[in-house]
Amino acid sequence: MYSCVMSGTIFGIQGVLIQVEADLSDGLPGFHMVGYLSGEVRESSERIRTAIRNSGFELPPKRVVINLSPADIRKNGAGFDLPIAVAMLISLGYIPEAYTRDILFIGELGLNGAVLPMNGVLAIVDEAVKQGYRYVVVSTENANEASLIPGIHVIGVDSLEVLVQILNADVKITPIDSPHVMMIRADQSIRQKQDTIPQSFINFKDFKGQPLIRRAMEIAASGMHNILMTGPPGAGKTMAAKCLTGILPELNHEESMEITKIYSIRGLFDSRQGLIRTRPFRAPHHTITSTSLIGGGVYPVPGEITLAHHGVLFLDELPEFNKNVIEVLRQPLEDGHVVVNRLQASYHFPADVMLIAAMNPCPCGCYPDRTKCSCSVQQIRHYQGKVSRAILDRMDLMLRIQPVKYQDILDHKEEEDSEVIRERVCRVHRLQKKRYRKYGYYYNSQLTMDGIREFCVLDRESKDYMQSIFEKHDLSARGYHRLLKLARTIADMDGEEDIYIRHVSEAAAYRIIQE
Template structure:
């Protein structure tokens, strides 16, 4: 159905328009909205080395998984995280409209067409609970909602107050945020990818070739600032080491974002077709029923899963997340079944903090 749409910046513009003081011009729809694609000024080809971290981020992008990067200062964790949106699938019209509405409600929308670039939010560790989740006297969207359909990057994860981190558990699980106030109860969308980064210890050198000056007690207290239930909701844990000198000065061309994105798009296409009956589009959103009905596991992979489950006393949530990541790795490998090699790689990304 055709309708006339007016783009306004302030309530005063609306009043003047309705009183015929200063009429607004009708917005003209763009015929090429479907063809609009974000143009990034950064690229994965600028990252020298870091092949393991790049592989983990490719898996995360392909399946919509959360990632925790652990490594010493200056290893490139932030550089890698900022390039994740460049390998994510472009937003479709519905996703673009959702993001545009959120930013309009938050008073952050200042352009003439819909937002087409996936959000990348990176709040400072001094942020409050209301700033992260949303709220206030007049409830406004928080960072988890502003990151909807995009990426929420938390650098220096242990430096965030534990109370702030714990409130993320519900939106990470449900994809929405419920804010209850005396006069209103609101629900904001919060379907985002969490990318977190942290040092392995307070001085940052534990496990590296540099001397660590931290005591075992200090390391334990530092790591325990992040609760087990929150870590359990992060699918991929990857160690990021300082790049070698020969990698930094190498003239060898690094794989660009465009090449990686093509593999991600192919994997996402397989997921969309497989999960269409469940109304999902990526593996990270699968529930237990979807896992049971769509994830075919070989006998060798089942034996490996049983051995690991019994040995490490995994929770049901951990088991499901291993299957989800394994399914994504299989999708990247164009395999219909989850094989032993897919499970083995998924297990290599499990909780590395517990090994410290």
């Protein structure tokens, strides 16, 4: 007898719905699965049959054929166990077929019939809602996550046996009250219950002295510009980077949903906390490979740069990274997304990050303090040369950072609170979003050529000034445009419509490094 139910899988960071068909017929007993399956899906046949038997259902010696369609998408992951089992049970007559229409099944099975959680439920459910599905059955652990998507009824079950019981009554009408079932109705979406999550950043209040870094961090946060910090060990590079996340505005709902989906796919998401509200801060170690940085694998999964989407990617000790690892960042930093190509398909991963990099100025770290540093000029040159021009060119603010002075540590002078700075940053963000709403980008750092022409207008005086900077420092075209974008952000912070000399000159102090 033929039956079919719906399930889903992940393609890149996108959910895709998959139809699971089962057919039981007379003939030589056997279990066949088709539909472009990966190893872990193929293995599921043993799991499913054992789980069905251990849940108290009889499996007659019949020829079973399972098909997962569409056949041109490679299916991987263990999430098809549950839908295959349900489809077989329908064919065997344990579940009335009419009651399973309009329901999506996602879950892995244990040999004892337990329904287990899996990664990426959020993206699949999101896709299901878009396609008009109203019910989803997942494991109880996944129920909260699935309910983050508004407009769908979530039924969390902990075993196959319980699922068959409740499917025998029409779940769409009868509410169930059982300790084994977690039912979340569409109108009870967990989303509304959430408060702001406790944050784990360092407050700028505790960041003593170092006025240049404070100012530069605020500029970077306001326009989402990339930063490179150079300074000796212990000068506060890492601390400055951690402070920065505290002054970035909260994510809006769309951004939040986008990031939560990515984290769900990578299995890094705790559904009890609801959607991810704070901007991500990813600090991969310098031994990272290029694949894990930008994403990849046989079935491409997003890498660190995508996990830092809409947030901060912090690369500490930049010259210690493998050279080709840094170089792969060139294209994503310009385009804001990563394309991973495979023979069958190409995968787009969003990667709109603010890059914060930190490095020592020389192998010992103390240059230019010649009383401590004894590195030769060649050594210093070699060390700094590990970071290519191409990457340096993509850095908007290049900052020196020197250790805090003893007086500054002792000084009880009140430094500004992160909350106050964040208020100002939010204002500048709103201003930019309003200005660029028709153009498909949000921040000054994302300005296109046309955008620069339209929004970075210089008056006569500052045009002349820009020309003298250009000639004196021998700028490249990219350098010139990056400088303009940075000046735009500084003018925005100043509340000015036009860019004046003071904005350009301040930007030049951060942007331009001469030989």
